[in-house]
Amino acid sequence: MNSCPQAEKIVDYCLDELTDREKENFQTHLKTCDICQRELRIETAIENELSEEFDPGFIENRIRARLQLRQAQDMRSFWLYTFRMAVYGVTAAVAAFILIPLLLKSLLGSIPSLSQCAHEAAELLGTLAPGNVFIMVLGFCYIAVFVVSMYSLVQIRR
Amino acid sequence: MKSTNDDLENLIRRAQDGDEHAMSSLITIHKALIFTIVLRMTNDYDASQDLTQETFIKVFMNIKKVKSAEHFKPWVCMIARNLVRDYFRKVKRSKTVSFEMIKDFHGQSNIDATRRRMIIQSALARLTEKDRMLLTLAYYEGMKLDEVAEVMKMTPSNVKIGIHRARKRLKKQLEGYEHELLSAG
Numbered sequence: 419m420n421s422c423p424q425a426e427k428i429v430d431y432c433l434d435e436l437t438d439r440e441k442e443n444f445q446t447h448l449k450t451c452d453i454c455q456r457e458l459r460i461e462t463a464i465e466n467e468l469s470e471e472f473d474p475g476f477i478e479n480r481i482r483a484r485l486q487l488r489q490a491q492d493m494r495s496f497w498l499y500t501f502r503m504a505v506y507g508v509t510a511a512v513a514a515f516i517l518i519p520l521l522l523k524s525l526l527g528s529i530p531s532l533s534q535c536a537h538e539a540a541e542l543l544g545t546l547a548p549g550n551v552f553i554m555v556l557g558f559c560y561i562a563v564f565v566v567s568m569y570s571l572v573q574i575r576r
Numbered sequence: 577m578k579s580t581n582d583d584l585e586n587l588i589r590r591a592q593d594g595d596e597h598a599m600s601s602l603i604t605i606h607k608a609l610i611f612t613i614v615l616r617m618t619n620d621y622d623a624s625q626d627l628t629q630e631t632f633i634k635v636f637m638n639i640k641k642v643k644s645a646e647h648f649k650p651w652v653c654m655i656a657r658n659l660v661r662d663y664f665r666k667v668k669r670s671k672t673v674s675f676e677m678i679k680d681f682h683g684q685s686n687i688d689a690t691r692r693r694m695i696i697q698s699a700l701a702r703l704t705e706k707d708r709m710l711l712t713l714a715y716y717e718g719m720k721l722d723e724v725a726e727v728m729k730m731t732p733s734n735v736k737i738g739i740h741r742a743r744k745r746l747k748k749q750l751e752g753y754e755h756e757l758l759s760a761g
Contacts, residue, residue, distance in 0.1 A: 429740060429743050429744055429747070430740070432743075433736075433739065433740060433743070435736070435740070456754075456758070459758055460747075460750070460754050460757050460758060461747075463692065463757040463758065464696060464743075464746065464747070464750070464757070465715060467692060467693060467696045468696070468711055468712070468715035469715045469716065469717055470612075470693075471608045471609070471612045471716065471717070472608065472611050472612045472615050473607075473608050473611065474607055474608070474611035474624070474625055474628050477603065477607060477625065477628065477629060478599075478600045478603045478604060478607075480629060481599075481603055481629050481632045481633060481636075482596060482599060482600065484629060484633055485599075485632075485633050485636050485637070488633055488637065489637070492637075
């Protein structure tokens with residue numbers, strides 16, 4: 419149906435991708451070629467249709483109302499999230515301070531108390547005896563388990 | 577052009593401070609662009625209205641992230657594009673063409689024009705999401721090539737090639753309807 423080899427250039431012509439010389443040549447060709455004239459009219463019809471815009475009507479108030487509702491919901495869920503995180507945090511802390519001593523008891527046969535740890539740690543600052551390193555490690559364990567518990571709970575919640 | 581950008585910058589800044597009039601103005605300026613993009617992508621008038629509203633809600637929820645006016649339009653278009661993708665994930669594929677529901681806002685009720693619109697729209701619906709988006713953005717008046725590139729996350733030269741190919745594919749889809757397109761035009 420489309421037998422003109424120049425018709426390939428119509429899209430380039432419409433997109434203004436031809437050089438000045440090519441454009442000039444094509445325009446000269448257009449004057450005498452019925453096939454290209456017809457193709458160009460189709461291209462223009464497509465272009466006119468695609469450049470048409472549609473108006474959704476007056477939606478400004480609806481958007482603002484929905485935005486306010488969404489922001490209120492977000493605020494509610496923010497407080498709910500904060501509350502949940504606080505509960506998780508307390509649970510994690512309690513778990514850390516109950517489970518670790520129990521674990522240590524089963525491993526070592528005795529539970530070092532918190533005050534004992536603190537006392538030993540204070541002494542360590544003055545004299546760092548190799549035997550007391552164990553107490554320091556224990557302190558770090560408390561902190562590490564607490565942090566890991568919190569992080570895990572946040573991930574689970576997500 | 578500079579003053580238009582300054583005005584937009586001012587509106588964005590006011591909207592960031594929570595000014596509702598500025599928000600309304602931003603919606604008024606961009607709603608036809610977003611609605612046209614979404615409608616061309618989904619073919620569904622009601623869904624397009626919802627998605628347009630959803631786009632602006634997302635825009636205003638995140639408006640503090642906007643640093644300059646020149647990136648605002650592409651950013652809004654990108655939000656709309658992502659929402660359309662989510663919509664497609666939910667409904668799988670576009671539904672029947674409901675373009676006849678569109679009121680002709682020029683006041684004409686031209687059957688030929690409506691038919692031409694439906695022919696082109698259904699041809700458009702057979703293209704890939706990327707092709708449709710490229711054509712919709714490229715032919716929307718006032719949308720610059722580098723803005724299209726920003727929305728599509730492509731380089732301007734790739735956008736040019738993409739539009740070229742998409743247009744050829746659209747024309748192929750319209751084979752057999754040339755006569756109707758010409759008579760309506």
